[in-house]
Amino acid sequence: MRTLIKNISVLAGILDEEQYWRAGKAMSRIETIEKAWLLIENELVADFGKGNAPEKKAVEVIDAGGGIVFPAYCDAHTHLVYAGSREDEFMYKVMGLSYEEIAKRGGGILNSAKLLRKTSEEELFRQSMERTHEIISMGTGAVEIKSGYGLTVDDELKMLRVARRIGETTPLTVRTTFLGAHAFPEEYRNNRDAYVDLVINEMLPAVAAEQLADFIDVFCDRGFFTPEQTGRILRAGAKHGLQPKIHANELASSGGIQVGVKNHALSVDHLEYTGDEEIAVLLTSETMPTLLPGASLFLEMPFAPARKMINAGLPVALASDYNPGSSPSGNMKLIMSLGMMQMKMLPSEVLNAATINGAYAMGLEKTHGSVTRGKVANLVITQPVPGINYLPYAYGSDLVEKVILNGRVAASRS
Numbered sequence: 012m013r014t015l016i017k018n019i020s021v022l023a024g025i026l027d028e029e030q031y032w033r034a035g036k037a038m039s040r041i042e043t044i045e046k047a048w049l050l051i052e053n054e055l056v057a058d059f060g061k062g063n064a065p066e067k068k069a070v071e072v073i074d075a076g077g078g079i080v081f082p083a084y085c086d087a088h089t090h091l092v093y094a095g096s097r098e099d100e101f102m103y104k105v106m107g108l109s110y111e112e113i114a115k116r117g118g119g120i121l122n123s124a125k126l127l128r129k130t131s132e133e134e135l136f137r138q139s140m141e142r143t144h145e146i147i148s149m150g151t152g153a154v155e156i157k158s159g160y161g162l163t164v165d166d167e168l169k170m171l172r173v174a175r176r177i178g179e180t181t182p183l184t185v186r187t188t189f190l191g192a193h194a195f196p197e198e199y200r201n202n203r204d205a206y207v208d209l210v211i212n213e214m215l216p217a218v219a220a221e222q223l224a225d226f227i228d229v230f231c232d233r234g235f236f237t238p239e240q241t242g243r244i245l246r247a248g249a250k251h252g253l254q255p256k257i258h259a260n261e262l263a264s265s266g267g268i269q270v271g272v273k274n275h276a277l278s279v280d281h282l283e284y285t286g287d288e289e290i291a292v293l294l295t296s297e298t299m300p301t302l303l304p305g306a307s308l309f310l311e312m313p314f315a316p317a318r319k320m321i322n323a324g325l326p327v328a329l330a331s332d333y334n335p336g337s338s339p340s341g342n343m344k345l346i347m348s349l350g351m352m353q354m355k356m357l358p359s360e361v362l363n364a365a366t367i368n369g370a371y372a373m374g375l376e377k378t379h380g381s382v383t384r385g386k387v388a389n390l391v392i393t394q395p396v397p398g399i400n401y402l403p404y405a406y407g408s409d410l411v412e413k414v415i416l417n418g419r420v421a422a423s424r425s
């Protein structure tokens with residue numbers, strides 16, 4: 012099957028060479044072709060170019076109508092499998108309680124765990140599929156989904172099975188992460204190490220036996236898992252072949268970045284509290300700093316120092332953190348806008364951060380995240396807009412005309 016996309020005003024995000032992330036100054040480079048066409052063959056990008064489109068080669072033709080085409084978003088950090096919602100906590104926060112105070116009162120992650128344990132796998136799948144269809148229609152083509160609202164062996168497995176099923180039943184590319192160490196359940200309040208033992212000795216082997224996870228995560232932060240506990244869990248994960256992608260430095264300079272890098276994390280995520288020492292450690296590593304400005308916006312926390320990181324030569328990825336407590340949105344275009352508004356990133360930098368660097372942060376850099384011959388044809392076609400810089404600028408507008416995943420139309424406005 013050959014599909015041609017013609018009438019593209021700007022084809023953006025082209026990476027021709029074997030380049031798997033963009034760091035430092037190169038983060039502001041976006042290769043484009045104006046007045047372009049793109050040919051898809053067998054789900055992959057076969058060819059693209061400027062000027063007259065090779066219509067004879069195609070069986071199907073999609074007219075982009077003068078819209079922009081760019082790589083579908085690669086959202087490398089979400090918790091989109093969850094039950095119910097937590098809008099009341101949002102209200103309490105506005106009334107003056109902090110995220111940590113809400114968590115201490117049995118709200119937060121434990122509240123979602125209570126709801127999830129009561130929800131059947133089928134119902135959890137149904138609720139999660141609504142969010143899945145929503146993010147596809149907004150232009151996401153690949154996503155990482157974490158467990159971490161089960162906090163028992165059975166409920167963690169339930170979450171991961173649902174996440175895997177989303178990948179099997181939709182055109183979205185899904186990578187899954189075991190996050191049993193997301194919070195300490197009430198029963199372990201006074202014996203936290205016993206919960207760490209449960210994660211290592213029971214949850215992890217069960218997750219590995221069913222091959223339900225690609226990565227392992229720990230919420231390493233003040234009031235949650237210590238760097239020592241995190242190290243233990245990550246070393247146990249490595250024995251099952253799970254590379255870390257961890258939550259670090261969201262609430263304090265917790266030592267999370269260091270423990271992540273030491274354990275060869277593919278990414279360390281959040282990083283609101285990152286100083287010179289952490290930047291120096293990241294510069295010695297192949298770990299992708301993954302920033303989640305949606306959580307900073309929603310929780311009224313500091314934003315991660317993206318500008319400082321990029322100026323120091325680091326790459327950064329941007330992800331949505333889609334979850335019921337700290338970022339109830341999977342809108343990657345809004346995340347790009349926040350990258351500009353609150354982190355002083357450039358339009359080209361936010362696009363690289365949301366595509367190729369996000370792909371790297373889930374181990375998909377060889378197949379996703381750029382317009383490259385031989386990569387999966389995951390593309391967004393926009394409505395006619397003045398140029399690529401317009402996308403993060405028009406922060407409240409959707410602007411998506413069509414989303415192409417695996418070479419086929421997965422969502423269409425008309």
Ligand code: NIG
Pocket residue numbers: 119120123230258261306332334335336337338
């Ligand atoms: O990434 N920080 C830890 N986990 C989530 C929040 C989860 C929740 O509040 O439900 C996060 O922000």
Ligand code: FE
Pocket residue numbers: 088089090258332334
């Ligand atoms: Fe998160």
